[in-house]
Amino acid sequence: MSNLLSIKNLRVRFRTKSPFQAIIKKIEDPFIDAVRKVSLEIKQGETFTLVGESGSGKSTLALATAGLLNAEEGQIKFMNEDVTTMTSSQIMAYRKKISYIWQDSIGSLSPRMSVGSLITEAYKIHNLKDRDLKMEANRLLKLVGLPAQISERYPHQLSGGQARRVGVARAISLDPKLIIADEPTAGLDVSVQGEILNLLNKLRDDLGVSLFVITHNLNIVRHISDKTAVMYLGRFVEQGQTDDIFANPRHPYTLALLSANLTPYPEVSFENRIELTGEVPSLMDRPNGCEFHTRCPFSSEHCDDEFPPIHTFKSQQILTCHYPLNSN
């Protein structure tokens, strides 16, 4: 199958000092790279998950993919059209095919609009006048498993799980090809979390959309995704098929993330746990060599002065490390 979305060497940067301040303070490069040289591919009907700690650039990458942030370099191709060079009218058409489920579900809903008008807002924005808004609202509510009466309610009257479902209804209103879900289960109880993930999976099967899920909850990744990428300081340190990454993590950071994942088994001993010391370094002051070497329990020579090579294993597991784990 052809790629729905393919990103090549994407770089997104933010300014840290105004041009004037930069001259006065003699800062040559007043930028930080939030996303650096990232490449990925998502096929039709596939779920891609992005994991990483806060500040690793997950949301920045997603925003750039949705055309909400400008890329500094690189290419974002969606159905063979380059998003980075689109004109504003083309972007408008592009946004019909790609939609976003925001992390803060209640915060992303306007408190003054009823649920019914919130989920049909996209039709007004895109000037689709031929739709019967009331019928559309009922159809969408049914798809996400909410009762029709809820369309009269306002966001503050919704529970966390319901607000999340309204967010999903908004996202599928224009029949998108790709849905970006930023932390779709953050802040939900475990019993509700399953409901939202089952809903996303069902929509993927029924409507054939692709999903781009951002999360830091590794427990759910295993059950919902086909491909996974692990992000650290704006780079992908490891990516590949989800099953391969969970069965055989080859980058020390992936292994550390997996072992930091607490399970409800009090008897499991954690003698083999890879514990990371310290915290994520600042993007303004990236470490030399391998950017993970400051926290890596396996770091040895070359790690602190040479950028690691990119390894590709037969199952399309790609990673950047001097000494990949389990490589024999």
Place this chain on the structure above:
Amino acid sequence: MSNNILRIRDLSVNYLTNRGILKALRHVNLDIPKGSIVGVVGESGCGKSTLITSIIRQLDANADIPNGLIEFEKQDLLKLSKDKMRNISGTKISTVFQNPMSTLNPVISIGRQMIDIQYRDKASKKIKKQRSIDMLTKVGIPDPDIQLNQYPHELSGGMQQRVSIAMALQGGPSLLIADEPTTALDATLEVQILKLLKELQEEFGCSILFISHHLGVIAELCDHVVVMYAGQVVEQGSTHEIFNNPAHPYTVKLLECDPASISKKQRLLPTIPGEIPDLINLSGGCIFKNRCDQSIDRCDKDSPILNEFGKDHFVSCHLTES
């Protein structure tokens, strides 16, 4: 038994709302043995936060405690005067909250805040400062003497949480209440903070009441577990018993729902259908009956009470009664 640092008996808390009386906690019993870590687990709306705020007497103005006893060091906290309570909270009972950024004052430096909270002590400022530095070293903050001059926003989330743990432990509490202290942190930091809490607990010998909705965290850290649902304790016992031998249908389902406990990849994740009952219009019978798939006729009529199910294991369910 005088081995318990905190003893809660038959505690009920009501909130007076426009719609009527909301029964947030109903007949809660809880013991915290000396030097142990007790975990309270439950979903949102189960009364975890009401429980803590009633221990530290910080309940909202519309709250009312119709009955109950919270015994801490042989005195009933509910009967203490405001002044006496003020002397206990912050020194003998201290709290680490969920969000460190809103615990710490953003416009006062870390050092000044750490010195300020020692206001009860008559020692000189120099000694207080040295104590703060020692405390920050203990919680694993590098260069504590430099960090003292920094403001909360200059520290990362993990460091802020370490500072608030340091501040909580500074008074040498015998009970530390931790209200979801790792929820706002990343997984790798969460492990670090849990390890730190465990080490500090052993060093200071205090008891910890640990609140979380994350089953994995509770399993990792706690000695005893209390499972709460809609304002009631449905099951309590040792961590080993609760996680390996859960008896209440709610605990069983909650454990099943955690994706971490499903080792095989599966597309359809288990859920608990239904919603938490409305705590204003409570019908009689078992609180979990609407969502329970094993409910029997008796569940509609009598509400079950906590019964001994095994060694150090109590369950409130008709099905487990012999």
